[in-house]
Amino acid sequence: MADHAHDHAHDHAHDDHHDHEHHVDNFWTKYVFSIDHKMIAKQFLVTGMFMGIIGVFMSMLFRLQLAWPGESFPILETFLGKWAPDGVMDPNMYLALVTIHGTIMVFFVLTAGLSGTFSNLLIPLQIGARDMASGFLNMISYWFFAASSVVMVVSLFVETGPASGGWTVYPPLSALPQAMPGSGAGMTLWLVSMTLFIAGSLIGSLNYIVTVINLRTKGMSMTRLPLTIWAFLVTAILGVLSFPVLLSAALLLVFDRSMGTSFYLSDIMVAGEMLTNQGGSPILFEHLFWFLGHPEVYIILLPALGITSEVIATNSRKPIFGYRAMIGSILAIAFLSFIVWGHHMFITGMNPFLGSVFTFTTLLIAIPSAVKAFNYITTLWKGNIRFTPAMLFSIGLVSTFVAGGLTGIILGDSALDINVHDTYFVVAHFHIVMGLSAIFGMFAGVYHWFPKMYGRMMNKSMGYLHFWLTFVSAYGVFFPMHFTGLAGLPRRYYSNAEFPIFDELQDINVIITMFAIGGGIAQLIFIFNFFYSMWRGPKAPQNPWNSNTLEWTAPVEHIHGNWPGAIPEVHRWAYDYSKPGYDEDFVPQTTPLKDGEHAH
Amino acid sequence: MSGIMTLIVLVLAVLTALQLIRIFELSSKARQTAEYEVTDRDNNNQGWLMLLFGFGLIASFFWMLNAWLPVTLPKPASAHGTDYDNLMTISMLVIIAMFVLVQPILFYFAWKYRGAKDRKATYYEHNNRLEFIWTIVPAVVLAVLIIYGMTTWSNVMNPKNEQEPLVIEVYAQQFKWTARYAGQDNQLGYANVRLIKDANVIGVDTLDTKGGDDKITTEIHLPVGRPVLFKFRSQDVIHSAYFPHFRAQMNCVPGMTTQFQFTPTVTTAEMRQDAEVQAKVARINKIRTEKGLEAYAYDYVLLCNKICGSAHYNMQMNIVVESEAEYAKWLTEQKTVAETL
Ligand code: HEM
Numbered sequence: 001m002a003d004h005a006h007d008h009a010h011d012h013a014h015d016d017h018h019d020h021e022h023h024v025d026n027f028w029t030k031y032v033f034s035i036d037h038k039m040i041a042k043q044f045l046v047t048g049m050f051m052g053i054i055g056v057f058m059s060m061l062f063r064l065q066l067a068w069p070g071e072s073f074p075i076l077e078t079f080l081g082k083w084a085p086d087g088v089m090d091p092n093m094y095l096a097l098v099t100i101h102g103t104i105m106v107f108f109v110l111t112a113g114l115s116g117t118f119s120n121l122l123i124p125l126q127i128g129a130r131d132m133a134s135g136f137l138n139m140i141s142y143w144f145f146a147a148s149s150v151v152m153v154v155s156l157f158v159e160t161g162p163a164s165g166g167w168t169v170y171p172p173l174s175a176l177p178q179a180m181p182g183s184g185a186g187m188t189l190w191l192v193s194m195t196l197f198i199a200g201s202l203i204g205s206l207n208y209i210v211t212v213i214n215l216r217t218k219g220m221s222m223t224r225l226p227l228t229i230w231a232f233l234v235t236a237i238l239g240v241l242s243f244p245v246l247l248s249a250a251l252l253l254v255f256d257r258s259m260g261t262s263f264y265l266s267d268i269m270v271a272g273e274m275l276t277n278q279g280g281s282p283i284l285f286e287h288l289f290w291f292l293g294h295p296e297v298y299i300i301l302l303p304a305l306g307i308t309s310e311v312i313a314t315n316s317r318k319p320i321f322g323y324r325a326m327i328g329s330i331l332a333i334a335f336l337s338f339i340v341w342g343h344h345m346f347i348t349g350m351n352p353f354l355g356s357v358f359t360f361t362t363l364l365i366a367i368p369s370a371v372k373a374f375n376y377i378t379t380l381w382k383g384n385i386r387f388t389p390a391m392l393f394s395i396g397l398v399s400t401f402v403a404g405g406l407t408g409i410i411l412g413d414s415a416l417d418i419n420v421h422d423t424y425f426v427v428a429h430f431h432i433v434m435g436l437s438a439i440f441g442m443f444a445g446v447y448h449w450f451p452k453m454y455g456r457m458m459n460k461s462m463g464y465l466h467f468w469l470t471f472v473s474a475y476g477v478f479f480p481m482h483f484t485g486l487a488g489l490p491r492r493y494y495s496n497a498e499f500p501i502f503d504e505l506q507d508i509n510v511i512i513t514m515f516a517i518g519g520g521i522a523q524l525i526f527i528f529n530f531f532y533s534m535w536r537g538p539k540a541p542q543n544p545w546n547s548n549t550l551e552w553t554a555p556v557e558h559i560h561g562n563w564p565g566a567i568p569e570v571h572r573w574a575y576d577y578s579k580p581g582y583d584e585d586f587v588p589q590t591t592p593l594k595d596g597e598h599a600h
Numbered sequence: 601m602s603g604i605m606t607l608i609v610l611v612l613a614v615l616t617a618l619q620l621i622r623i624f625e626l627s628s629k630a631r632q633t634a635e636y637e638v639t640d641r642d643n644n645n646q647g648w649l650m651l652l653f654g655f656g657l658i659a660s661f662f663w664m665l666n667a668w669l670p671v672t673l674p675k676p677a678s679a680h681g682t683d684y685d686n687l688m689t690i691s692m693l694v695i696i697a698m699f700v701l702v703q704p705i706l707f708y709f710a711w712k713y714r715g716a717k718d719r720k721a722t723y724y725e726h727n728n729r730l731e732f733i734w735t736i737v738p739a740v741v742l743a744v745l746i747i748y749g750m751t752t753w754s755n756v757m758n759p760k761n762e763q764e765p766l767v768i769e770v771y772a773q774q775f776k777w778t779a780r781y782a783g784q785d786n787q788l789g790y791a792n793v794r795l796i797k798d799a800n801v802i803g804v805d806t807l808d809t810k811g812g813d814d815k816i817t818t819e820i821h822l823p824v825g826r827p828v829l830f831k832f833r834s835q836d837v838i839h840s841a842y843f844p845h846f847r848a849q850m851n852c853v854p855g856m857t858t859q860f861q862f863t864p865t866v867t868t869a870e871m872r873q874d875a876e877v878q879a880k881v882a883r884i885n886k887i888r889t890e891k892g893l894e895a896y897a898y899d900y901v902l903l904c905n906k907i908c909g910s911a912h913y914n915m916q917m918n919i920v921v922e923s924e925a926e927y928a929k930w931l932t933e934q935k936t937v938a939e940t941l
């Protein structure tokens with residue numbers, strides 16, 4: 001039965017191929033309005049990197065303020081103009097920078113930039129399809145993302161400043177322009193941008209799901225899929241189920257802001273003005289927001305974990321340990337991620353019983369997460385590890401995933417959350433477990449699949465340098481924040497100089513900022529390596545990492561339809577590395593099983 | 601001028617990077633491999649770096665514990681705070697144990713199994729028993745933590761009252777706090793922001809007989825050992841009333857009332873005598889004298905812990921815990937709503 005379905009997919013993909021052969025490219029159809037998944041992947045990557053530079057740069061600016069509050073830095077005036085008179089940052093601008101930094105990193109870099117790039121690049125290539133189910137929708141999805149990026153960047157330049165109510169944009173703060181300047185035009189543009197973003201993300205995700213389900217090549221059963229594809233598939237499903245909820249939350253916020261409705265507003269007097277709104281609840285917004293917001297964390301993380309599974313197995317020259325448990329844990333995490341959103345709301349005044357329920361579901365997630373971490377570590381055990389830059393970043397990911405995951409056990413416990421909620425302890429936790437892990441996964445992906453994307457190799461030594469500087473500064477930035485959090489320092493504070501109890505934390509803040517600036521500058525090595533290698537790097541061989549997966553059977557030169565002849569047929573899972581009975585330490589998925597060979 | 605300087609620095613940086621790349625490429629050419637190929641030497645170097653990093657991570661972790669544990673919050677000043685700190689300590693010990701166990705294993709394996717051309721990895725794709733163990737062990741540990749956490753949580757959130765708690769309203773607005781004591785009857789009169797008018801700054805209903813004896817204050821004074829039930833309101837946006845020294849926090853949400861109850865157990869004066877606190881204050885005052893700031897004596901404080909606008913970072917109110925007599929004296933000095941309006 002399964003075979004029949006695959007045959008069908010195979011034929012279908014074959015037809016596509018013939019269409020493509022009559023396709024003539026010009027500059028516009030090749031580089032701009034491309035419908036080829038490989039080009040769209042590169043568009044996502046470069047746009048995501050551009051946004052990432054903005055986001056990281058912002059964090060360096062506001063870290064300056066946190067380390068030396070109130071001191072004058074001419075560079076701040078250069079970049080922020082009237083928002084940093086005499087080089088001292090305005091508190092509203094501080095909040096705006098934090099807000100846009102968070103929004104950009106979470107959505108633009110680690111959702112679109114990460115999942116958009118690698119889902120697009122790898123889904124067709126690794127499942128053996130000519131392209132996405134719909135190349136046209138794929139193009140549209142990128143252009144929605146591009147448009148939303150433009151709007152977000154434009155919002156930085158409006159008179160009253162960009163949105164500044166935090167990336168969580170809780171009303172009433174975000175709903176009332178009287179409450180802070182950033183809630184004016186800046187917030188409107190934030191909402192427009194996010195609406196476009198969500199539209200693009202939904203279109204993309206639907207396309208990924210349909211492609212994985214329908215277009216797998218002959219022999220590529222679900223249990224032979226590389227874990228990357230499993231991760232992308234589940235991520236797309238999470239996106240489709242949760243982003244619409246954020247969209248509705250945002251729409252209701254738009255109504256409250258401009259049409260006088262009261263979904264989130266009740267009994268408010270702001271800036272001396274009594275509002276007429278009655279009957280709404282700000283808590284409703286929080287529920288809707290976090291119904292997306294928590295799965296969003298896994299939308300960011302799962303692709304990074306998928307990439308890591310692939311990179312760790314390939315470079316340990318060993319099968320990924322516990323393939324089925326890995327799939328099971330992805331599914332378990334995805335399911336649980338929908339019923340834990342309340343852990344962001346323990347102290348909003350919701351019923352304490354609900355707090356207990358959310359504590360329970362939240363701590364359950366630690367189990368499949370622990371399974372993943374242990375399985376990665378066991379994959380290294382008795383391996384023959386080849387330290388490519390991608391492998392270094394993947395090991396870095398395992399380390400940060402463990403370090404950040406563990407503090408989740410503190411924050412997920414409603415009783416403990418009482419005193420650390422919204423402090424720097426939280427900032428440390430989510431940056432390490434989500435920010436660092438996902439960024440490391442993204443770097444691993446770029447280093448590993450750069451040859452597939454650009455047909456050239458990146459410079460390894462620069463990669464090493466980039467990794468170590470990044471890894472050390474990453475811990476240097478975020479680990480000390482646990483301590484400032486346990487000292488009670490709230491997040492989103494423009495300065496901690498107003499409270500003598502925080503005076504002691506200033507040295508720590510200076511250390512953090514030093515590492516932040518160092519780590520930020522280290523990223524220039526990566527950017528240089530990326531663009532240099534794109535044009536001048538050595539030509540890539542077809543299968544530079546001796547990998548088993550299908551993308552390495554496609555020619556280095558990109559062609560429409562991916563394979564010049566028939567699509568390869570798959571005979572085994574993706575992880576036959578160092579299998580006894582073979583001379584080489586890898587057995588590509590296209591190699592038929594020998595007589596009497598056990599599958600796995 | 602600084603623009604040109606920046607440009608020069610950038611150009612120099614790019615040139616350096618180009619030279620570096622040349623050197624990397626030439627040296628691998630000399631060794632007759634492509635630059636991107638990972639040699640045994642690379643594996644060896646990176647493996648050792650991994651091991652070194654693992655050591656460094658654990659060492660710096662303990663260094664930080666030693667250097668920075670003293671800057672974290674001192675002993676709790678509330679009854680449930682002790683339970684909170686116990687739960688925190690135990691949970692922390694569990695995660696720290698995991699941290700110092702798992703991280704070294706990771707980096708040790710990375711070093712131990714660093715690759716070489718003449719080696720081959722072991723084909724080992726699953727082991728149900730192992731996987732079962734590391735599903736069950738975390739599950740059991742978590743079950744214990746969950747039960748312990750939930751018990752603490754429900755004790756904190758649903759306190760049993762042998763004594764009637766003192767009722768105090770904490771009112772938040774951009775960017776200050778106001779407190780309202782419930783007065784003789786220990787009942788707060790009805791209030792709503794719609795009733796704000798002139799001197800009636802937090803909208804107390806003057807027709808409600810329960811409200812006449814309420815007292816509006818700019819500081820919170822608490823008698824030691826008496827449970828206090830805080831009721832929270834907000835005038836404009838969401839704020840969060842954060843009492844770190846008492847291990848208490850609750851959001852203040854416009855349009856609704858929230859609450860949190862705790863019992864202060866250590867007076868401000870006693871806390872100032874605590875050895876740990878005195879060491880802390882000494883360190884802080886050293887920093888403050890260097891900066892030419894006035895000296896500081898330890899105080900409990902209420903902070904805002906939910907982003908609420910430009911001065912979110914400076915929204916504070918002083919809290920004094922004192923003896924029942926001192927408290928009673930202070931309270932009689934405060935004016936009632938009936939007197940002020
Ligand atoms: C150079 C690296 C980075 C530095 C130095 C940095 C630093 C910071 C700091 C200090 C804050 C402010 C915390 C607060 O006041 O609440 C912050 C907020 C945030 N960062 Fe980062 N960060 C970095 C990278 C990242 C990455 C990779 C992510 C991806 C998830 C990220 C996501 C966020 C988010 C979501 C917020 C919260 C924004 C908000 O409070 O609304 N950051 N970051």
Ligand SMILES: [Cu+2]
Nearest residue numbers: 294340341343
């Ligand atoms: Cu969450």
Ligand SMILES: [Cu+2]
Nearest residue numbers: 904906908912
């Ligand atoms: Cu605030």
